Amino acid sequence: MRAQPQVTTPHIQCEDCPILHRAVCAKCETDELQELDALKYYRTVPAGHTVVWSGDEMDFVASIVSGIATLTQTMEDGRTQMVGLLLPSDFVGRPGRSEAAFDVTATTDVTLCCFRKKTFEEMMMRTPRIGQRLLEMTLDELDAAREWMLLLGRKTAREKIATLLAIIVRRDASLRLMGKDGPLEFDLPLTREAMADYLGLTLETVSRQISALRKSGVIELKGKRHITIPDLDRLLEETGDDADGGMFA
Amino acid sequence: MRAQPQVTTPHIQCEDCPILHRAVCAKCETDELQELDALKYYRTVPAGHTVVWSGDEMDFVASIVSGIATLTQTMEDGRTQMVGLLLPSDFVGRPGRSEAAFDVTATTDVTLCCFRKKTFEEMMMRTPRIGQRLLEMTLDELDAAREWMLLLGRKTAREKIATLLAIIVRRDASLRLMGKDGPLEFDLPLTREAMADYLGLTLETVSRQISALRKSGVIELKGKRHITIPDLDRLLEETGDDADGGMFA
DNA sequence: CTTCCTACTTGATCCGGATCAAGGTCCGAA
DNA sequence: TTCGGACCTTGATCCGGATCAAGTAGGAAG
Numbered sequence: 417m418r419a420q421p422q423v424t425t426p427h428i429q430c431e432d433c434p435i436l437h438r439a440v441c442a443k444c445e446t447d448e449l450q451e452l453d454a455l456k457y458y459r460t461v462p463a464g465h466t467v468v469w470s471g472d473e474m475d476f477v478a479s480i481v482s483g484i485a486t487l488t489q490t491m492e493d494g495r496t497q498m499v500g501l502l503l504p505s506d507f508v509g510r511p512g513r514s515e516a517a518f519d520v521t522a523t524t525d526v527t528l529c530c531f532r533k534k535t536f537e538e539m540m541m542r543t544p545r546i547g548q549r550l551l552e553m554t555l556d557e558l559d560a561a562r563e564w565m566l567l568l569g570r571k572t573a574r575e576k577i578a579t580l581l582a583i584i585v586r587r588d589a590s591l592r593l594m595g596k597d598g599p600l601e602f603d604l605p606l607t608r609e610a611m612a613d614y615l616g617l618t619l620e621t622v623s624r625q626i627s628a629l630r631k632s633g634v635i636e637l638k639g640k641r642h643i644t645i646p647d648l649d650r651l652l653e654e655t656g657d658d659a660d661g662g663m664f665a
Numbered sequence: 666m667r668a669q670p671q672v673t674t675p676h677i678q679c680e681d682c683p684i685l686h687r688a689v690c691a692k693c694e695t696d697e698l699q700e701l702d703a704l705k706y707y708r709t710v711p712a713g714h715t716v717v718w719s720g721d722e723m724d725f726v727a728s729i730v731s732g733i734a735t736l737t738q739t740m741e742d743g744r745t746q747m748v749g750l751l752l753p754s755d756f757v758g759r760p761g762r763s764e765a766a767f768d769v770t771a772t773t774d775v776t777l778c779c780f781r782k783k784t785f786e787e788m789m790m791r792t793p794r795i796g797q798r799l800l801e802m803t804l805d806e807l808d809a810a811r812e813w814m815l816l817l818g819r820k821t822a823r824e825k826i827a828t829l830l831a832i833i834v835r836r837d838a839s840l841r842l843m844g845k846d847g848p849l850e851f852d853l854p855l856t857r858e859a860m861a862d863y864l865g866l867t868l869e870t871v872s873r874q875i876s877a878l879r880k881s882g883v884i885e886l887k888g889k890r891h892i893t894i895p896d897l898d899r900l901l902e903e904t905g906d907d908a909d910g911g912m913f914a
Numbered sequence: 915c916t917t918c919c920t921a922c923t924t925g926a927t928c929c930g931g932a933t934c935a936a937g938g939t940c941c942g943a944a
Numbered sequence: 945t946t947c948g949g950a951c952c953t954t955g956a957t958c959c960g961g962a963t964c965a966a967g968t969a970g971g972a973a974g
Contacts (some may be wrong), residue, residue, distance in 0.1 A: 421835055492907060496819070510804055517811070540718035548761075551799060554803045558806055558807045564816055568818045570744040570865060620962075620963080639970090640970090822930075856952090867933080889951075
């Protein structure tokens, strides 16, 4: 199958399908973009369902178009640790590996833009830029994972919660292209339990610390999920991170 | 397991310089190997000294030839978390990034095989295979970082120590190409404090748990650093990991 | 409306690992 | 040889977060 060049502006597919945007569009190589575009297919996974289990054969790679998924690891006795939070535009899968290393679970309804792994690998061979972008993205993920190691190993429960909220605000704000002024607000995309699994805490501790931050006036909440940040700097102070190095630099 | 291509000559450089071995030699492209080989230079860093500070301009990439280095992150109040342990053949640096994201410190005397970053990036452009190998290596590191997140977030102190010992045994054994039979022994390459920073513990807890493992007969120690593992399976049971999935699969 | 269920909150208690403190051991320098 | 310092061990106590337990809020189905 071949692409029908029925495109006026190459960016339409980019908007449509983040994987193309992030892996290819750095220099917007239109021809390759169209070739790849023709091979994509979509897949939706309902909230709560698992996309792949750790150890499963995984014959595709994908990028999140909408919704939220998690990467988790579980020990035999049930202890669970989330090792990644996948938001729209994030990449799933490993060119060069056939087995999934972690469980991927949809937290909300998720739409994936997929490519058969083999197809994608061939594309990578022919288009070095894709591999380079993927390397860049992977290096970023590695940095993020290492930042998270500091959080898991050394931060207090309160700092962990504040850091998570700060990260969600930032990702949220960057998606909505908002400035830092005005009261920031958003809905928590995770249950207390999912937050606990991400932060290496129990759900009770998460609940208590959120209440504590509310009582201190660092955050306000309407209902159980809707959070308002009256003063971002106030929240950032609670994260334990360097004032404006690191996360928001 | 990966097949080792049996070639007579070009491997001399490989032995010499792990970065060539790991980044280029998967298919042993001799010409490129020699071209790259001509551009390398060596650098040695004495034990205890810092190779680069987080945030520093870093105009080279390197691979560890000998010795042990650590990747660490420190909060303003001094809390420290090691986020990576760099052993011979590991890669240091980020093509495409100019600033170091973490502190790199030599734990023992370290010899690095370096390339100017620009040189290496040009080489990557011309030789897609290098980028592909680097992507593969980075994905492996990402998996390792995520495994470590489970350790930091969910494992007990005893499990953490056992896991660290198991990892050291494995890396050590693979370097020496030993089988799993006979008593395994090695010298700890880290101080109690460095282990604590790696595991998200205090040095006192590390010391106590090592004593506890000794009293249980899981390990034996001569002096403070030399460890013997009388029964590897015994140690593996203590790690909390799946019997023979995961780490030793 | 009631019922049920899931997600969440809050309280009481417990415990693993942190913290504080006091040695011990080994090694290199004077 | 003694001294000082880095590294390690062990004991006593403390505390943050886990665990156990009870109850609340709110949405969906009947």
